[in-house]
Amino acid sequence: MLNALFPAASIDDDQAELLVEAELAGDSAKELSRSLLSALRRAEKKTRLRSQWTAPDGTVERYFDYVL
Secondary structure: OHHHHOOOOEEEEOOOOEEEEOOOOOOOHHHHHHHHHHHHHHHOOOOOEEEEEEOOOOOEEEEEEOOO
């Protein structure tokens, strides 16, 4: 499923978590995080997402969304 979402991504599976490194374009990092979390939750309802987005100007935004 992740390969379909991110065909050119680097995906590392260490059994405890997945690390996905990819380049994405969108209106905002917040919207990209929401879209990614929504797609992942379709496959697994108890998905947690920790994301870090780096803009071309070097600005870094971090998002943490945990399932209750």
